[in-house]
Amino acid sequence: APPPVLTFKGAFATPESVFYDAAGDRYLVSNINGKPDAVDDNGYISELSPDGTIKTPKLIAGGVNKVKLDAPKGLAIVGKELWVTDISVVRKFDLKTLASKGDIALPETTFANDIAVAPDGKVYVSDSSVKAGEKGFESNGGDQVLVIDKSGKAKSLAKSKDFAAPNGLAFGPKGLLVNALMSNEVYGIGPKGEKTDIIKMPNGGLDGMLVAGDMLIVSSWGASAVYRGKLGGTSYEPIIQNVKGPADIGWDSKRSRVLVPRFLDDVVEAYEVK
Secondary structure, eight states, X not given: OOOXXXXXXXXXXXXXXXXXXXXXXXXXXXXXXXXXXXXXXXXXXXXXXXXXXXXXXXXXXXXXXXXXXXXXXXXXXXXXXEEEXXXXXXXXXXXXXXXXXXXXXXXXXXXXXXXXXXXXXOEEEEEOOEEEETTEEEEOSOOEEEEEOTTSOXXXXXXXXXXXXXXXEEEETTEEEEEETTSSEEEEEOTTSOEEEEEEOSSOOEEEEEEETTXXXXXXXXXXXXXXXXXXXXXXXXXXXXXXXXXXXXEETTTTEEEEEXXXXXXXXXXXXX
């Protein structure tokens, strides 16, 4: 596996997600800064430049300028706003002024994780429904995927313990794809809320997921690696290895880079992928 082309250090505290803002040509990083389910109002968002510099260590920060941010995870741009999952809500911020634009409540959600915008404009959120126990994550039993319609209301799309702590979200030719923190599966969700088109990765503890062209790219805590394979295929190989705690990866579409937040090491790395 190739070495990273960029390594960012010094600005992060439990970095969970990296999002490439194509319009602004920048990387945004969510920092949990503590336990991933702690209501402590000390989470923050960092802003990085693709040239390797840390532009703003704390672009948006809990407890500053009337911002509430506990344990931010997934990031998405919706219209002129940055949307951030935060335990039981989605927090909205104006992209220009960075001002808080309110929250979207997520019904019966205890561990809001990834967020993804569908081609039709609907927004999907995964609820891993876990709690941080002494031996790692333990299930709360409410594993679900939620959908937010254009009116800004959230509802459960499907709920099942079989989802095994849904985590990363992405969109393929058949629609929504979900991966599982507590297994090695990537799956779709059928009309009755059932898992469909199941793909098994070589290892589990799945976290980030993205679609780049006809390729599916998935990060795995179990393998300390990032896998890649053809969408709809069954063969997945590691393209990045020896990265402990690879969380919610991003994709720099301008430079063909996978952006890896190393959750346990407080580091963000960029890898060129050809």
